[in-house]
Amino acid sequence: MRTPVIKDLVLIGGGHSHVAVLRRFGMAPMRGVRLTLIGRDVLTPYSGMLPGFIAGHYTFEDCHIDLAPLAAFAGARFYHDEAVGIDLAARHVLCAGRPPVAFDVLSLDIGSGPNLADVPGAAEHATPVKPINGFVAHWERILARVLADDRELRIGVVGGGAGGVELVLAMRHRLRAMLTARRQDPDRLRFVLITAGRMLATHSQAARRLLLRALEQRGVALHTDSPVAAVAPCLLRCVGGQEIPLDEILWVTQAGAASWPAASGLACDAAGFVRVRDTLQSVTDPAIFAAGDIAAVEGYPRPKAGVFAVRQGPPLAENLRRVLAGRPARPFVPQRRFLSLISTGDACAVASWGGLAFAGPWLWRLKDRIDRRFMRRFTELPAMPAAEPPAPAPGVANAPAQAVLAAHGMRCGGCAAKLSSDILSRVLARLTVVRREEVLIGLDAPDDAALVLPVAGMAQLHSADYFRAFIDDPYLFGRIAATHALGDIHAMGGDARTALAIATLPYGIARKIEDDLFQMLTGALAVLNQAGCALIGGHSSEGAELALGFALTGSVPIEAAWRKRGLVAGQALVLTKPIGTGALFAAAMRGRARGVWIDAALASMQISAAAAAACLRRFGATACTDVTGFGLAGHLAEMARASGVQAALDLASVPLLDGAPEVVRAGIVSTAQAQNMQPGDVLAQDAAQAGDPRFALLFDPQTAGGLLAGVPAERAGACVAALRRLGYPAAAVIGQVLGQITGGAPIRILEAPPARV
Ligand SMILES: Cc1cc2nc3c(=O)[nH]c(=O)nc-3n(C[C@H](O)[C@H](O)[C@H](O)COP(=O)(O)OP(=O)(O)OC[C@H]3O[C@@H](n4cnc5c(N)ncnc54)[C@H](O)[C@@H]3O)c2cc1C
Structure with missing residues (x-):
């Protein structure tokens, strides 16, 4: 029997810090803590290998972490969805495609994206390099376009940071190699890098010199001090009046933040990044953490780079544990200097560390080794841990929770296993149920049984289904259980009319049971309501595992029944x-x-x-x-x-x-x-x-x-x-x-x- 859920830790985004959190929780689970990962993408990119993927050195799988098995390893529920807000008062994450997700402790690692909003026309006529999955689809179109069209093609990258430099060199390498292999002229492709100030502004003079030479040797045209004022179809207009005609415009400018954290009321800096202390806790809400690009650590301004997100993973995991256990979080000082290995497309790289810089193929080999080792940590997971950690996590089991844990294993059965009427009525009050005129007494006027008139001239169909959850996602499980149950009625050629639900909720504290029931019935009702099938009653009880079933009635003209x-x-x-x-x-x-x-x-x-x-x-x-x-x-x-x-x-x-x-x-x-x-x-x-x-x-x-x-x-x-x-x-x-x-x-x-x- 599973330990009751006492606290919910919700992670938004499967970025570089959260993958480390998941791995660490998988290695040492916390009893009584339920993990949920809300991720917009199932496959999360590892930024260090992206230029290598564009250049053709890596496959898509090589540079993406599959979040589903990683979440399974961590014992976390994976909700493939996009967070769109936080209800700070209700302690809910708002999602694009499911009911709000309750949290006790929350962490954000959602990255950033180039800011297209400030330049007129950029959103319409340029392709942002992030989200990376959208960019990958566009990259495939560029590959096809280059092959299909034998005219000169001008490819421009806006943004002269390390990301922009790597991207333009990686694209050049791949596209030229592709044309050469097909005996086509690679010189018909022109590459242009456009940047507002100087190139690689946060790097040393030495690194800049090496990469300037790399661009020059490879024929990449560089426009420095050329802030873009507007983007039109196939054209950049710079502030000084210069116009740069381009067939493809890719946008890799300074990182911008999603607007919803600030709109939700979280304290954010002027650019919208979540302000956190050196413990990675929000400056205004200590139960909310942020890491990676989306975090702005007070007192430690750093460039937005994956290396910081990676380094924040272990201290973030440790502090999440501490706060869940009721202990104070510990400060973490991010390093000031870090080694940047900037690839030049052709299996060479430039190393930039403080004021020093080197170049050569051996640096690419070093980078390749480091990156592959990082990926292996998340793709070659140890054997699945035991379902339950051996002992209750100290501090997690607070007083009411301890009572649940103590009662766990000696629960009453029979009618005493019934769910509390408070929970049930609170959940039912939040749900919307489709109405049918033949239902005289249903959920809106509960009685000992529902009262339904037969439909004249129709034969009645009756069927029942019930099964335990095969996924740790009550909302989706509710949707699938209802779809499954309705299948019997549709297979007879009938219309579903009414449903009785039989629900089993795992033992736990009332708040968690209520939330699971709400999620599960919201999912089920989305399906039943769409089928015109009225939920008219049911039975719910506590049990070992989440389970749901339906007793359905439907109708069909007798001669039409399959x-x-x-x-x-x-x-x-x-x-x-x-x-x-x-x-x-x-x-x-x-x-x-x-x-x-x-x-x-x-x-x-x-x-x-x-x-x-x-x-x-x-x-x-x-x-x-x-x-x-x-x-x-x-x-x-x-x-x-x-x-x-x-x-x-x-x-x-x-x-x-x-x-x-x-x-x-x-x-x-x-x-x-x-x-x-x-x-x-x-x-x-x-x-x-x-x-x-x-x-x-x-x-x-x-x-x-x-x-x-x-x-x-x-x-x-x-x-x-x-x-x-x-x-x-x-x-x-x-x-x-x-x-x-x-x-x-x-x-x-x-x-x-x-x-x-
Ligand atoms: C071309 C290029 C090359 C780069 N190369 C390097 C490099 O070599 N080294 C380096 O250190 N940095 C590099 N960077 C920078 C690096 O990509 C970022 O700093 C890094 O990805 C930030 O990591 P993160 O964990 O904050 O977020 P990300 O890695 O961006 O992860 C964010 C995750 O959150 C998910 N997500 C986003 N929004 C939501 C939402 N609303 N709801 C749910 N999930 C959501 C996404 O699906 C994703 O899984 C490069 C950037 C570019 C553009």
């Missing part, structure tokens, strides 16, 4: 969503799934089946089911047996979630896989087919899986095209319905077509 037994020989089998959720989440539990895979799986699980069901009906489907716990093979076998037919599956056509075959190949499957593999359900052609990871995935249990239907073969192609247009991009014809079953397996796998020579 049955599993309606498959007809000759039909095509259409599946609306990819499979693989069971294996992917089994891998995620072991920290073995990539963040982007889990992100895509979660997105797929939230797609409602309603539009798919309506589409399948339009194209003449006669039988339908939703693919859930028994896996694609189990559900198709049920349909085939009930219909008295045999089904043929084409393994190559079954849509798979990204990463699912990889994790199966690595030997990771869901715990339900073995029981789903019913001998005799599926006939493989040969041992090779049976050993194919795609074959194993036929038995993978699905959560909120797609609809599987029998559709007239001649209309199946159009049906799939329509489904894709409706937002089911992986919809596919996966096989066909054969003739009557004459014994043997209800499903057989089609032979793979001969390989093309």
